[in-house]
Amino acid sequence: MTLHVLATGPLVTVQDRGRTGYAHLGVPRAGALDAEAAALGNRLVGNGHDDAVLEVLLGGLTVRAGRGCWVAVTGAPAPVTVDGVPRGHVRAEWVPEGAELRLGTPGSGLRSYVAVAGGIDVAPVLGSRSTDTLAWVGPPAVTAGAVLPLGRPLAAPRPLDTPPVPRPGPLRILPGPRADWFTADALDVLCGSSYSVTADSDRIGLRLDGPALRRAREGELSSEGMMLGAVQVPPDGRPVVFLADHPCTGGYPVVAVVEPADLGRCAQLRPGDEVRFTALPPLPHLPAPGAARD
C-alpha cells in the first residue's frame, strides 16, 4: 500500500483541503492551490473530499506503484504515461503493481494533481496532511526516494466526470478592507491595467508587475490578519495576490480580495502570463454592531 517516488520536478507536495483553526498561532492554511482540480481528481478515483493528493509543479514526477491502484491526473495537462504507454488526463487510469506512472511537462498551466485511490496517507499534522511552504508545517516536500503510504480505497472509481470549464476574463475582486489607504484612482489603475506574473510567484503569493498603486496616506499599518485572495500592496506599489501559504498576519494594506472561485486560475498562471482585474460592486456595509437591537 505504498507509492515509491523515483523522481520529482521543481516541487512536489502532499496537499488536502488545508489546515483550519490555527491562524491565530501563525500557521498558514496551506492546501491544494487549485482546489477544484484536486477535488476532481479525488472524485475520479472514488476518494472523499478530505483525501490528500500530490501537487506537482511543472511535471517531472515518476512514481512506482507498490500495489495496483487507480490514479487520476488533473489540473495542468501534463502528459501521463504508465510504463511508457500514454494514458489520459482527467480520467481514472489503472496502474498495475510495480508499474511506473510518469508526468511530463504540461504544455499549459503550472500545477498538476495526482489523486490515488485511498489517498496519500502520510500522518496528519494539526489536522491536515498539507505541506505549508512558508513555515514548513506539515509533511516535508516529496523528494526522490520517498515512500508514501496509501490509504485503503473505500469506493470504486467514477469514470464520468468533467473538469470545470475555466471562467475566462479578468480576476474578480471585492474592494477593501484597506482601499482607503490608496489614492482614489487606485482601483481604476488596478482594474484598467495589464499586470504580468513574475518569476518569484509561489504557493505564498502571485506576484505581479505593472502599474504601481499609490498610497494616499503616510505611516505604516499595524500588523493585521491576512486572508486567502488578499491583494496586498507592499511599499513598491506592485500587488501580490495571497495564495494558500500566505502569512497569517501582515503589515501592508490589502486593497481588495479576489473571489474564491477565481483562485484556482491563479494557481495555474505562469511567469509572464497576463493578469487583469475587474471590481465587483461592493457588498453592503455592515451595520454598527448592536444597532439592529435598538
Add this chain to the structure above:
Amino acid sequence: MQLRRVGRAAVLVEVDDAAAALALATWARGRAAPAAEVVPAAATVLFDGVHDVEGLTALLGAWTPADLPPAGDTVEVEVRYDGPDLAFVADAWGTDVDGVVERHSATDFVAEFCGFAPGFSYLAGLEDELAVPRLASPRARVPAGSVAVAGTWCGVYPTASPGGWRLLGQTAARLWDQDRDPPALLAPGTRVRFVPA
C-alpha cells in the same frame, strides 16, 4: 469598534489596541463565533471563514471593551541573558546589563497575538519609555530560542530565521512543537515571566 468586510466570508474588526483585540478574540471564541479563524493582531481581530455574517455582527454587538478575558496560564521561560544586543538595550534603557536583566525578568508579559512564524508571540508588558528601535538591517539568521525586543514588544524566535529584533538572550524552551497540543507554548492570552537561568 468598526467592522470592515473583507471579501465575501471575512470581517475585520478594528479596536483600540492589541489588548482589546486579545480581549475581543478570547470573548468571541468563548461564545462560539461563527468563524473558522479568529485572528487577533495589533489593533484588529480578523474573523475569517464566516458563513453567517449577520449572526457574527449581532454577536459582536454584545461585546464591550470592558469585557476582559480571564487571566491566562502563566508560563515561566528560563533565559540565559547573553545576547549580542544587551549593551545596546542597556544604553537605550539608561541602565547597565544587570539593570536590563532585572527589568526584563521583573516584567509581567502577556502574549497578545501571534504572527511572523508559527508560535511567534508578540508579548506586551514593557513600558513605553523602554521602546527600542529594530536593527536598521536585519540579521540573516537569528537562532531558535532567541529572546528579543523591538518597540515595546518582546518575542522569542521559535525557529532560526532572519530577524531585526534586539537580542537579549537565549532559552532552551520549545516555543513551537507541531506534535504537541497546543503546539504553541505562548498562545495568545498566556502570561509570561522570564527567569534568569
